[in-house]
Amino acid sequence: GAVVSQHPSRVICKSGTSVKIECRSLDFQATTMFWYRQFPKKSLMLMATSNEGSKATYEQGVEKDKFLINHASLTLSTLTVTSAHPEDSSFYICSATLIGGETQYFGPGTRLLVL
Amino acid sequence: QQPVQSPQAVILREGEDAVINCSSSKALYSVHWYRQKHGEAPVFLMILLKGGEQKGHEKISASFNEKKQQSSLYLTASQLSYSGTYFCGTEYYNQGGKLIFGQGTELSVKP
Numbered sequence: 518g519a520v521v522s523q524h525p526s527r528v529i530c531k532s533g534t535s536v537k538i539e540c541r542s543l544d545f546q547a548t549t550m551f552w553y554r555q556f557p558k559k560s561l562m563l564m565a566t567s568n569e570g571s572k573a574t575y576e577q578g579v580e581k582d583k584f585l586i587n588h589a590s591l592t593l594s595t596l597t598v599t600s601a602h603p604e605d606s607s608f609y610i611c612s613a614t615l616i617g618g619e620t621q622y623f624g625p626g627t628r629l630l631v632l
Numbered sequence: 633q634q635p636v637q638s639p640q641a642v643i644l645r646e647g648e649d650a651v652i653n654c655s656s657s658k659a660l661y662s663v664h665w666y667r668q669k670h671g672e673a674p675v676f677l678m679i680l681l682k683g684g685e686q687k688g689h690e691k692i693s694a695s696f697n698e699k700k701q702q703s704s705l706y707l708t709a710s711q712l713s714y715s716g717t718y719f720c721g722t723e724y725y726n727q728g729g730k731l732i733f734g735q736g737t738e739l740s741v742k743p
Contacts, residue, residue, distance in 0.1 A: 549728070549729055551729075551730070551731070559735075559736075560634075560719065560733045560734065560735045560736050561674070561719065561721075561733045562733075563730060563731065563732065563733075566728060566729075566730060574728075610673055610674075614729055619662060619679055619681070619729070620664070620676055620679055621664065621676070621721070621729070621731060622676060623666075623673040623674050623675075623676075624673055625672065625673045626672070626673045
């Protein structure tokens with residue numbers, strides 16, 4: 518149980534285009550999902566907290582207009598990187614918590630490369 | 633407010649033990665431990681919520697000190713499969729479940 522999927526697993530795009538990443542909880546409902554970014558050999562940096570039916574809460578330094586988050590249902594959150602640039606290239610990982618739970622279950626991650 | 637993990641890296645022979653520490657400058661609501669292999673997502677190991685708590689998972693166990701500012705992960709009789717980067721994720725009170733991760737400890741187990 519507690520499986521989280523992400524799609525796509527890898528994406529290569531041209532500079533200036535937008536990319537959407539989906540995060541789904543497959544066998545449970547999640548009121549809260551989290552989005553992280555990870556650079557090679559570095560820690561996971563929290564970007565935003567996504568709550569179903571409400572606006573996401575962004576961490577300091579994360580541009581809301583650049584990284585659009587939508588949490589339309591209890592099993593799906595999306596992250597859209599708008600007007601992507603090479604510096605946005607990174608490993609993006611989402612996590613989800615069961616309703617009333619404490620543990621964050623992570624998705625497999627999406628590797629984004631912007632050329 | 634990022635917790636401090638130590639050591640940054642450790643190399644073991646199969647069967648040896650290791651301890652990874654995670655320290656915070658203020659009291660925590662909880663500590664979560666994860667292991668991440670290269671190119672993969674972090675895998676949940678365990679969560680500690682109570683001061684003085686000790687919890688085990690096969691040959692991997694962890695403790696949370698009474699003041700809830702420091703946690704240690706214990707790896708005993710290490711196996712090759714234990715290799716990876718270990719992260720502690722710390723949750724402060726009234727933060728809505730948000731985790732702040734330490735910088736990671738890279739563990740390599742050699743035959």
